[in-house]
Amino acid sequence: FCYNEHHCDPYAWGDTFPSCHPLLEEHHSPINLDYQMSRNESLGALHLEGFDTVQTGHWTLKNNGHSVVLQVGSGMSVSGGGLPGVYHTIQLHFHWGSLSTNGSEHTVDRRRYPMEMHIVNMKSIHPNVSAALEDPTGLAVLGFFVDVVYADNVHLGHITRKLSSVAYKGWKNTNNPTWLLLPEHNMSQYYRYHGSLTTPPCSPVVIWTLYEVPIYASWSQLEQFASEMYSTEEGEEDEKPLHNNFRHIHPTFSRSVYASRD
Ligand code: GRE
Ligand code: ZN
DSSP states (O other): OOSSSTTTSGGGHHHHOGGGOTTTOSOOSOBEEOGGGSEEOOOOOEEEESSSSOEESOOEEEEOSSOEEEEOOSSOEEEETTOSSOEEEEEEEEEEOOTTSOOOSSEETTEEOSEEEEEEEEETTOSSHHHHTTSTTOEEEEEEEEEEESSOOHHHHHHHTTGGGGOSTTOEEOOOOEEOSSOSOOOSEEEEEEEOOSSTTOOSOEEEEEEEEEEEEEHHHHHHHHHHOBSSOTTOSSOOBOOOOOOOOBOOTTOOOEEEEO
Protein backbone atom coordinates (compact mmCIF):
# COMPACT_ATOMS: atom_id res chain seq x y z
CA PHE A 1 0.00 0.00 0.00
CA CYS A 2 1.09 3.61 -0.35
CA TYR A 3 0.11 7.15 0.57
CA ASN A 4 0.98 9.52 -2.25
CA GLU A 5 0.62 7.71 -5.54
CA HIS A 6 -2.25 6.96 -7.84
CA HIS A 7 -3.98 3.55 -7.51
CA CYS A 8 -2.48 2.69 -4.13
CA ASP A 9 -3.27 5.77 -2.05
CA PRO A 10 -5.45 5.53 1.11
CA TYR A 11 -8.69 5.95 -0.87
CA ALA A 12 -7.80 2.79 -2.83
CA TRP A 13 -6.72 0.64 0.13
CA GLY A 14 -10.21 -0.89 0.30
CA ASP A 15 -9.72 -2.53 -3.10
CA THR A 16 -7.05 -4.77 -1.60
CA PHE A 17 -7.96 -4.68 2.11
CA PRO A 18 -11.77 -4.94 2.55
CA SER A 19 -11.77 -3.50 6.09
CA CYS A 20 -10.25 -0.27 4.73
CA HIS A 21 -13.34 0.36 2.60
CA PRO A 22 -15.08 3.46 3.96
CA LEU A 23 -18.66 2.33 3.32
CA LEU A 24 -18.34 -1.11 4.86
CA GLU A 25 -16.96 -0.14 8.21
CA GLU A 26 -18.03 2.58 10.57
CA HIS A 27 -15.08 2.39 12.94
CA HIS A 28 -12.38 4.07 10.89
CA SER A 29 -9.47 6.10 12.14
CA PRO A 30 -8.29 8.80 12.19
CA ILE A 31 -11.07 11.26 13.07
CA ASN A 32 -11.28 14.94 13.90
CA LEU A 33 -11.37 15.53 17.67
CA ASP A 34 -13.63 18.32 18.85
CA TYR A 35 -13.89 19.19 22.54
CA GLN A 36 -17.36 20.73 22.12
CA MET A 37 -18.66 17.55 20.51
CA SER A 38 -17.10 15.16 23.04
CA ARG A 39 -18.66 13.61 26.11
CA ASN A 40 -16.99 14.58 29.36
CA GLU A 41 -16.17 11.50 31.36
CA SER A 42 -13.50 11.03 34.02
CA LEU A 43 -11.76 7.86 32.96
CA GLY A 44 -8.70 8.42 35.16
CA ALA A 45 -5.05 8.49 34.15
CA LEU A 46 -3.64 5.46 32.39
CA HIS A 47 -1.01 3.50 34.26
CA LEU A 48 2.18 3.14 32.23
CA GLU A 49 4.49 0.41 33.53
CA GLY A 50 8.19 0.30 32.58
CA PHE A 51 8.16 3.57 30.64
CA ASP A 52 10.05 5.57 33.26
CA THR A 53 13.08 3.35 33.69
CA VAL A 54 16.07 3.37 31.40
CA GLN A 55 15.52 0.51 29.01
CA THR A 56 18.57 -1.42 27.93
CA GLY A 57 18.47 -3.61 24.90
CA HIS A 58 15.74 -5.32 22.92
CA TRP A 59 15.01 -2.24 20.86
CA THR A 60 14.94 -2.39 17.09
CA LEU A 61 14.47 0.70 14.97
CA LYS A 62 13.16 -0.20 11.55
CA ASN A 63 12.05 1.44 8.30
CA ASN A 64 9.13 -0.68 7.02
CA GLY A 65 8.53 1.53 3.99
CA HIS A 66 5.49 3.15 5.63
CA SER A 67 6.94 4.54 8.86
CA VAL A 68 9.84 4.42 11.28
CA VAL A 69 8.98 1.76 13.84
CA LEU A 70 10.66 1.15 17.17
CA GLN A 71 9.95 -2.41 18.24
CA VAL A 72 10.32 -2.77 22.00
CA GLY A 73 11.17 -5.74 24.17
CA SER A 74 9.10 -7.02 27.07
CA GLY A 75 8.53 -5.13 30.29
CA MET A 76 6.33 -2.23 29.22
CA SER A 77 2.57 -2.22 29.64
CA VAL A 78 -0.46 0.05 29.84
CA SER A 79 -3.61 -0.36 31.98
CA GLY A 80 -6.31 1.67 33.74
CA GLY A 81 -8.01 4.69 32.22
CA GLY A 82 -11.05 2.60 31.36
CA LEU A 83 -9.10 0.01 29.35
CA PRO A 84 -10.55 -3.52 29.61
CA GLY A 85 -7.41 -5.20 30.89
CA VAL A 86 -3.64 -4.97 30.71
CA TYR A 87 -2.01 -4.21 27.35
CA HIS A 88 1.62 -5.01 26.57
CA THR A 89 3.59 -2.47 24.54
CA ILE A 90 4.84 -3.85 21.26
CA GLN A 91 6.05 -0.89 19.20
CA LEU A 92 5.88 2.81 18.57
CA HIS A 93 5.95 4.61 15.26
CA PHE A 94 5.34 8.00 13.66
CA HIS A 95 3.19 9.70 11.03
CA TRP A 96 4.51 12.95 9.57
CA GLY A 97 4.22 15.45 6.73
CA SER A 98 6.73 16.93 4.32
CA LEU A 99 8.93 20.00 4.69
CA SER A 100 5.94 22.19 3.88
CA THR A 101 2.97 20.21 5.23
CA ASN A 102 1.78 18.92 8.58
CA GLY A 103 1.36 15.19 9.07
CA SER A 104 -0.60 14.16 12.16
CA GLU A 105 -3.38 11.65 11.49
CA HIS A 106 -5.96 12.88 13.99
CA THR A 107 -6.84 16.56 13.93
CA VAL A 108 -7.97 18.69 16.88
CA ASP A 109 -10.68 21.22 16.01
CA ARG A 110 -9.57 20.63 12.40
CA ARG A 111 -5.97 21.55 13.18
CA ARG A 112 -3.34 19.13 11.92
CA TYR A 113 -0.16 18.91 13.97
CA PRO A 114 3.28 18.44 12.37
CA MET A 115 3.57 14.82 13.55
CA GLU A 116 1.83 12.10 15.56
CA MET A 117 3.46 9.30 17.57
CA HIS A 118 1.59 6.02 18.15
CA ILE A 119 2.48 3.68 20.99
CA VAL A 120 0.85 0.35 20.11
CA ASN A 121 -0.18 -2.00 22.90
CA MET A 122 -1.73 -5.47 22.63
CA LYS A 123 -4.19 -6.97 25.12
CA SER A 124 -2.07 -9.35 27.19
CA ILE A 125 -4.48 -12.30 26.94
CA HIS A 126 -3.57 -12.66 23.26
CA PRO A 127 -0.60 -14.78 22.13
CA ASN A 128 0.14 -12.62 19.08
CA VAL A 129 -1.01 -9.64 17.03
CA SER A 130 -3.12 -11.72 14.61
CA ALA A 131 -5.19 -12.94 17.57
CA ALA A 132 -5.55 -9.36 18.84
CA LEU A 133 -6.83 -8.24 15.42
CA GLU A 134 -9.82 -10.60 15.90
CA ASP A 135 -10.80 -8.92 19.19
CA PRO A 136 -12.78 -5.61 18.94
CA THR A 137 -10.69 -4.27 21.85
CA GLY A 138 -7.50 -6.17 21.00
CA LEU A 139 -5.24 -3.12 20.71
CA ALA A 140 -4.87 0.08 22.75
CA VAL A 141 -2.95 2.83 20.99
CA LEU A 142 -1.64 5.92 22.77
CA GLY A 143 -1.39 8.84 20.36
CA PHE A 144 0.78 11.87 21.03
CA PHE A 145 0.70 14.96 18.86
CA VAL A 146 4.11 16.45 18.16
CA ASP A 147 4.39 20.25 17.93
CA VAL A 148 7.39 22.25 16.79
CA VAL A 149 9.49 24.39 19.17
CA TYR A 150 12.99 25.92 19.03
CA ALA A 151 14.77 23.36 21.22
CA ASP A 152 15.52 19.76 20.37
CA ASN A 153 13.58 17.12 22.28
CA VAL A 154 16.45 15.14 23.82
CA HIS A 155 14.28 12.02 24.18
CA LEU A 156 13.23 12.08 20.55
CA GLY A 157 16.88 12.77 19.72
CA HIS A 158 17.68 9.16 20.59
CA ILE A 159 15.59 8.24 17.56
CA THR A 160 16.39 11.11 15.17
CA ARG A 161 20.12 10.52 15.66
CA LYS A 162 19.63 7.03 14.21
CA LEU A 163 17.26 7.87 11.36
CA SER A 164 20.00 7.94 8.74
CA SER A 165 20.91 4.34 9.69
CA VAL A 166 17.38 3.25 8.69
CA ALA A 167 17.00 5.54 5.68
CA TYR A 168 15.79 2.83 3.28
CA LYS A 169 12.95 0.33 3.46
CA GLY A 170 14.01 -2.83 5.26
CA TRP A 171 16.93 -1.25 7.10
CA LYS A 172 17.18 -1.97 10.82
CA ASN A 173 19.30 -0.74 13.69
CA THR A 174 19.51 -2.96 16.75
CA ASN A 175 22.06 -0.89 18.65
CA ASN A 176 20.57 -1.26 22.12
CA PRO A 177 19.74 2.39 22.78
CA THR A 178 19.45 3.33 26.43
CA TRP A 179 17.02 6.10 26.99
CA LEU A 180 13.86 7.34 28.67
CA LEU A 181 10.89 6.78 26.42
CA LEU A 182 8.76 9.76 27.32
CA PRO A 183 9.59 13.15 28.75
CA GLU A 184 7.68 14.27 31.81
CA HIS A 185 4.40 15.01 30.25
CA ASN A 186 0.90 16.07 31.29
CA MET A 187 -1.13 12.96 30.55
CA SER A 188 -4.29 13.79 32.49
CA GLN A 189 -6.25 15.14 29.53
CA TYR A 190 -7.06 12.89 26.67
CA TYR A 191 -9.64 11.87 24.08
CA ARG A 192 -10.95 8.31 23.91
CA TYR A 193 -12.86 6.54 21.17
CA HIS A 194 -13.12 3.20 19.41
CA GLY A 195 -11.52 3.05 15.99
CA SER A 196 -9.21 1.20 13.66
CA LEU A 197 -5.64 0.75 12.54
CA THR A 198 -4.83 3.71 10.29
CA THR A 199 -2.89 1.42 7.94
CA PRO A 200 -4.01 -1.74 6.13
CA PRO A 201 -5.64 -4.04 7.10
CA CYS A 202 -7.51 -1.17 8.92
CA SER A 203 -8.88 -3.64 11.51
CA PRO A 204 -11.55 -1.98 13.72
CA VAL A 205 -9.96 -3.20 16.95
CA VAL A 206 -8.30 -0.14 18.49
CA ILE A 207 -9.15 1.67 21.71
CA TRP A 208 -7.66 5.08 20.97
CA THR A 209 -6.25 7.44 23.59
CA LEU A 210 -5.15 10.79 22.14
CA TYR A 211 -3.39 13.08 24.59
CA GLU A 212 -4.45 16.69 24.41
CA VAL A 213 -1.08 18.15 25.43
CA PRO A 214 1.45 17.62 22.63
CA ILE A 215 5.05 16.55 22.96
CA TYR A 216 7.68 18.64 21.24
CA ALA A 217 10.34 18.44 18.58
CA SER A 218 12.60 21.03 16.97
CA TRP A 219 12.19 22.00 13.35
CA SER A 220 15.43 20.24 12.49
CA GLN A 221 14.25 17.00 14.14
CA LEU A 222 10.99 17.11 12.16
CA GLU A 223 12.97 17.92 9.03
CA GLN A 224 15.03 14.75 9.51
CA PHE A 225 11.88 12.61 9.33
CA ALA A 226 10.60 14.51 6.30
CA SER A 227 13.82 14.58 4.29
CA GLU A 228 16.09 11.68 5.32
CA MET A 229 13.72 8.74 4.92
CA TYR A 230 12.81 6.71 1.84
CA SER A 231 9.83 4.41 1.28
CA THR A 232 11.85 2.47 -1.28
CA GLU A 233 14.73 0.01 -0.92
CA GLU A 234 18.35 1.02 -1.32
CA GLY A 235 19.37 1.06 -4.97
CA GLU A 236 15.82 1.10 -6.38
CA GLU A 237 15.72 3.12 -9.57
CA ASP A 238 12.67 5.14 -8.63
CA GLU A 239 13.70 6.45 -5.22
CA LYS A 240 10.70 7.73 -3.25
CA PRO A 241 10.67 9.84 -0.11
CA LEU A 242 8.88 8.50 2.99
CA HIS A 243 6.70 11.40 4.04
CA ASN A 244 3.03 12.44 4.26
CA ASN A 245 2.31 9.00 5.70
CA PHE A 246 -1.05 9.90 7.23
CA ARG A 247 -4.53 8.68 6.36
CA HIS A 248 -7.45 11.02 5.66
CA ILE A 249 -10.06 11.93 8.31
CA HIS A 250 -13.15 9.73 8.66
CA PRO A 251 -16.67 10.46 9.95
CA THR A 252 -17.39 9.70 13.59
CA PHE A 253 -20.85 8.31 12.71
CA SER A 254 -22.68 7.18 15.87
CA ARG A 255 -19.53 6.66 17.91
CA SER A 256 -19.00 8.40 21.23
CA VAL A 257 -15.83 10.41 21.64
CA TYR A 258 -14.98 10.97 25.28
CA ALA A 259 -12.92 13.79 26.75
CA SER A 260 -11.29 12.80 30.03
CA ARG A 261 -9.91 15.57 32.24
CA ASP A 262 -8.94 14.52 35.74
C1 GRE B 1 -0.16 1.96 12.03
O1 GRE B 1 0.42 1.10 11.34
O2 GRE B 1 -0.14 3.16 11.78
C2 GRE B 1 -0.90 1.48 13.25
C3 GRE B 1 -0.66 0.20 13.73
C4 GRE B 1 -1.33 -0.26 14.85
C5 GRE B 1 -2.23 0.56 15.48
C6 GRE B 1 -2.47 1.84 15.01
C7 GRE B 1 -1.80 2.32 13.88
O3 GRE B 1 0.24 -0.61 13.13
O4 GRE B 1 -2.01 3.58 13.44
ZN1 ZN C 1 -0.01 4.72 13.40
